[in-house]
Amino acid sequence: MxxxxxxxxxxxxxxxxxxxxxxxxxxxxxxxxxxxxxxxxxxxxxxxxxxxxxxNKEGLYLEIINGISQQFDQLIAGMYATSGSVRQRITDLFTGILDSVQDNRAVVKLVYAIYFGPPQGAPFVDFNRFFDVILGTVNDLLTEGISGGEIIPCNRDALCWSLVGSHQIVLEEQICRTTPRISREGIIQIVNQILDGVAPRTNNSTFEGVDR
Amino acid sequence: MxxxxxxxxxxxxxxxxxxxxxxxxxxxxxxxxxxxxxxxxxxxxxxxxxxxxxxNKEGLYLEIINGISQQFDQLIAGMYATSGSVRQRITDLFTGILDSVQDNRAVVKLVYAIYFGPPQGAPFVDFNRFFDVILGTVNDLLTEGISGGEIIPCNRDALCWSLVGSHQIVLEEQICRTTPRISREGIIQIVNQILDGVAPRTNNSTFEGVDR
DNA sequence: GTCTATATTGAGATAGAC
DNA sequence: GTCTATCTCAATATAGAC
The missing domain is CATH 1.10.10.60 (Homeodomain-like)
Structure with missing residues (x-):
């Protein structure tokens, strides 16, 4: 029936x-x-x-924002599963976000426009959270890396900002340029080069690990 | 009379x-x-x-954009006079731009909104030039630093993007947060830490120069 | 749920006096 | 150069039939 x-x-x-x-x-x-x-x-x-x-128009806008917010939370939630060296986990975090950005260019462009742009009459939306989550995660990983000996004692804040800043600029290339001058391989090389600079030194080696 | x-x-x-x-x-x-x-x-x-x-409204907008464009050119023109080590010149470039950004927050916010945001019916303006000038300058300085021995042979592109990315994120903090979590002293420390990582090594030293 | 038709407001822009 | 008064159009939003 x-x-x-x-x-x-x-x-x-x-x-x-x-x-x-x-x-x-x-x-x-x-x-x-x-x-x-x-x-x-x-x-x-x-x-x-x-x-x-x-x-009304605002209601449509807010529904879109809600959806984006949920998407981001799911993306980040799916990343805490990674294990391995701190270097590997930072690389995984950055490439994971990068891949997602490349798959959702339109949405990410909207996020950046809202973050950097004026309200335009639309209700205010605070996307600082997105950025702060990344910043906090990297900071935690670096703390772990320093206490575990993977990273030598150094200026952790400077290290954190330089890594996150490098990551951000790669993301911005993806959404602002039709042909980005740097992307997935680039951010991996950057992370490696920066972390090589603060890695424990072997005794009599020439400088190793650059451009791996 | x-x-x-x-x-x-x-x-x-x-x-x-x-x-x-x-x-x-x-x-x-x-x-x-x-x-x-x-x-x-x-x-x-x-x-x-x-x-x-x-x-009309567009005319007013374009006059504003023109003024900003000229301001930027003057700022950059006043920076080619610096001399000294490559590290010093990169630091001077970054802090010089930072100081100018802090003195012109409103204008810089407008630039970022235009760069990352949609046209909103306003005539298209290409601010990529601003960014490319910085990128090119740093790249030239790094090339000089490597050939002169101040920087060891390494991945110059990665180095360039990490420096410029770090600089950018500091600028973005100035215009997106009422109380930036990092600013002038921070970018100096970042430049030093990154460049320490690719500086020639003295023979039997422990790691020196971090967090100077 | 989806349409046609319409109400209402505020936008950009101008005419013409002073 | 600066004003008052006004034109024209497109925007958001709704009423009411189907």
Whole structure:
């Protein structure tokens, strides 16, 4: 006996389509310069549909932000499983984030635009958290590396900022340039070169480990 | 015998006031979300005054961008005079830019918003040049440092990106946080620590020069 | 849920007096 | 050069039929 189609999530695709097109347009023209007219046209529906699902333009925007926030938390949550040397775990963290950034360029561009840009009339969103999580994680790993002898006693703060800064600039290359001048292999080499500089020295060796 | 007041630059202050208030508002709300109504109100004049001086909103925006571009060129031009070790010259370059950024926070915030953000209906402006000048300068200095023996043969690209990335993240702290967690002393320490890692080694020394 | 049609507001920009 | 008053258009948002 055939059952009726379940009434749950009746037209979830329309919601998704609206959000997807809105992301594209917000990235391209910004929140204020994107009209709901453009959004609904891109999604192939009419204005009242948008207002039906999201209440208003702000509601649509906030739903998008929520989704991004959850995506980020899931990404980071899936990274605490790594084990191995501190150097390896930092490299894994950085390349993991980089891979995710390359797979979600549009969303990441939106995040950067919101982080560095003005509110544009849109509700304020604090993305500092994203950055602070990375900063805190690297700081913890370095502390562990120093106490464990993998890294010599040095200026840990400077080390932390230089690593995170190098990582950030690689991410920024991915989203600001059509052909990034540095990416996955580059950040690995940077991490190695910086950490080689603060690695314990063997007695009579020439400098080893550069450009591994 | 009293002479008439000179007719040159009759009301240049009005122009300047409009541009200054526009910068503040563009930083605060973005180009699209700032109305000329708000701008002229902040400057204490009426709309036709703005249209008289700048033609339209875009014209005002472009004048601001032009001014910023010239400021940057002057800043960089005043930096090629430095001499000394490569390490010193990189430090001078970074701290010089940092000082200027701290003195012009509003303008720099605008630059970052334009660089990372969407056009918002404003004419496109390419600020990649700013960044590329810094990148090129550091790269040249490192090349000189390696050939001169101040820096050991190593991965120069990785070194360049790590230095510039570290510098960038310090700048970003200045404009994104009310109380930056790292600034002038921090970037000096970072440069020293990174360059210590690729400095020629004395024979039987313990590791020297960290955290100087 | 989705549409057509419309209400309402505020935007950029200008005419014309002084 | 600067004002008041006004034009024109596009934006957000909603009413009400289906």
């Amino acid at each position: 055939p059952t009726k189609p379940l009434p749950i999530a009746p037209h979830d695709d329309v919601r998704q389509r609206l959000m997807q097109e809105a992301i594209t347009l917000f990235v391209e023209h910004g929140y204020a310069a994107t009209s709901v007219r453009q959004i609904v046209a891109a999604a192939g529906v009419t204005k009242p549909v948008m207002y039906y699902y999201f209440g | 009293p002479t008439k007041p000179l007719p040159i630059a009759p009301h240049d202050d009005v122009r300047q006031r409009l541009m200054q208030e526009a910068i503040t508002l563009f930083v605060e709300h973005g180009y699209a979300a700032t109305s000329v109504r708000q701008i002229v109100a902040a400057a204490g004049v009426t709309k036709p005054v703005m249209y008289y001086y700048f033609g």
